[in-house]
Amino acid sequence: MSQEMSPAEIPVGVVGLGLMGCSIVTCFLMAGHPVVAVAPIPADMNTAEPRIRTHLANSFHEGIITNLPETYVTQLQITEDYSLLKNCKLVVECTLENIDIKKAVYARIEAAVPDDTLIASNTSAIPISLLQRQTQLPARFFGLHWMEPSHTTRFLEIICGDLSDVAKADWLYELSHQWAKEPTLVRKDIRGFITNRLMYAMYREAFNLVENGYATVEDVDRAIRNSAGFWMMLAGVFRWMDLTGVPAYHTVMKDLFPTLSNRTDVPKLIDDIVQAGGKGVQNAQGFYEYTPEEAEAWQKTYEEFSYDIQRLAQKYPADVVKKKISKSDE
Numbered sequence: 001m002s003q004e005m006s007p008a009e010i011p012v013g014v015v016g017l018g019l020m021g022c023s024i025v026t027c028f029l030m031a032g033h034p035v036v037a038v039a040p041i042p043a044d045m046n047t048a049e050p051r052i053r054t055h056l057a058n059s060f061h062e063g064i065i066t067n068l069p070e071t072y073v074t075q076l077q078i079t080e081d082y083s084l085l086k087n088c089k090l091v092v093e094c095t096l097e098n099i100d101i102k103k104a105v106y107a108r109i110e111a112a113v114p115d116d117t118l119i120a121s122n123t124s125a126i127p128i129s130l131l132q133r134q135t136q137l138p139a140r141f142f143g144l145h146w147m148e149p150s151h152t153t154r155f156l157e158i159i160c161g162d163l164s165d166v167a168k169a170d171w172l173y174e175l176s177h178q179w180a181k182e183p184t185l186v187r188k189d190i191r192g193f194i195t196n197r198l199m200y201a202m203y204r205e206a207f208n209l210v211e212n213g214y215a216t217v218e219d220v221d222r223a224i225r226n227s228a229g230f231w232m233m234l235a236g237v238f239r240w241m242d243l244t245g246v247p248a249y250h251t252v253m254k255d256l257f258p259t260l261s262n263r264t265d266v267p268k269l270i271d272d273i274v275q276a277g278g279k280g281v282q283n284a285q286g287f288y289e290y291t292p293e294e295a296e297a298w299q300k301t302y303e304e305f306s307y308d309i310q311r312l313a314q315k316y317p318a319d320v321v322k323k324k325i326s327k328s329d330e
């Protein structure tokens with residue numbers, strides 16, 4: 001690791017300390033960065049520290065980190081004062097998915113940091129080319145798209161907007177290997193980036209199957225958990241076709257593609273839930289019925305699962321086969 005890439009020498013900032021902001025802060029602390037965590041709303045000042053401490057305690061308990069949580073907390077400053085971002089080399093914005101809120105936050109970040117500090121957004125779907133135009137220096141602006149919980153998942157998309165400096169994205173790409181990620185660099189902005197484009201194609205088809213009576217919500221979930229859910233962490237879509245025989249996919253595509261849903265409206269099934277205030281397990285109202293106890297148990301189970309799957313992921317990095325072969329050549 002070059003001196004320049006030593007996280008301890010690279011202070012970073014996170015603005016927005018909700019669900020994802022807290023796990024991103026945890027990821028940075030675990031990687032060894034000094035972190036300035038800015039609370040843009042007063043409520044974050046009460047909730048952020050306990051959340052981050054819980055992530056660290058669980059990560060310690062699960063053996064992901066070996067130092068005591070307290071060691072990491074010494075590197076953390078939680079504040080409402082944006083000016084403390086002044087030494088950060090990178091600031092990640094993680095506020096609500098609302099362009100006006102994000103724009104106001106960028107103005108405050110840019111007022112605090114020097115011109116060579118990179119700024120990134122964890123937006124799920126607002127185009128980076130649009131967001132960077134809300135800033136004074138768009139060339140230093142990128143998307144950094146994480147997956148919850150950011151301190152255990154290996155996923156990270158680094159996205160360039162039309163005006164981003166790709167050389168700076170390369171620096172981010174290098175650095176993100178210190179965060180236990182297998183990053184993807186999206187060199188040209190596209191709405192939804194890579195994963196959301198793939199995932200939403202799947203969500204659309206799932207609604208098509210349920211709304212048209214081919215299968216129930218439970219059946220769709222069971223099918224995908226036990227098919228793609230089984231192999232995806234190892235193989236990815238293209239490797240999977242290589243593993244299982246490319247010509248068959250060619251044949252099926254010809255007949256199946258014309259029958260897949262290409263609707264552009266929001267499906268009624270999800271619209272009804274959202275209109276009725278449903279948020280999923282967060283308020284025990286979603287595609288499934290939950291008692292409050294079950295909803296809480298699902299959240300907890302997902303968290304436990306994320307630690308288990310992280311252990312399995314470590315056993316199967318992208319270069320697993322190269323590593324195996326070079327080991328057997330020794």
Ligand SMILES: NC(=O)c1ccc[n+]([C@@H]2O[C@H](COP(=O)([O-])OP(=O)(O)OC[C@H]3O[C@@H](n4cnc5c(N)ncnc54)[C@H](O)[C@@H]3O)[C@@H](O)[C@H]2O)c1
Pocket residue numbers: 015016017018019020021039040041044094095096097098101105122123124125145146147148
């Ligand atoms: N939740 C996910 O799984 C997920 C995944 C990928 C990306 N994202 C994106 O990350 C961002 C944050 O999502 P989250 O799930 O952490 O949301 P959240 O609701 O948990 O947190 C939102 C945070 O936004 C900030 N905020 C709220 N109102 C504000 C205001 N008026 N001005 C400034 N800041 C304000 C606060 O820090 C608040 O804690 C969004 O852009 C979201 O699309 C979320």
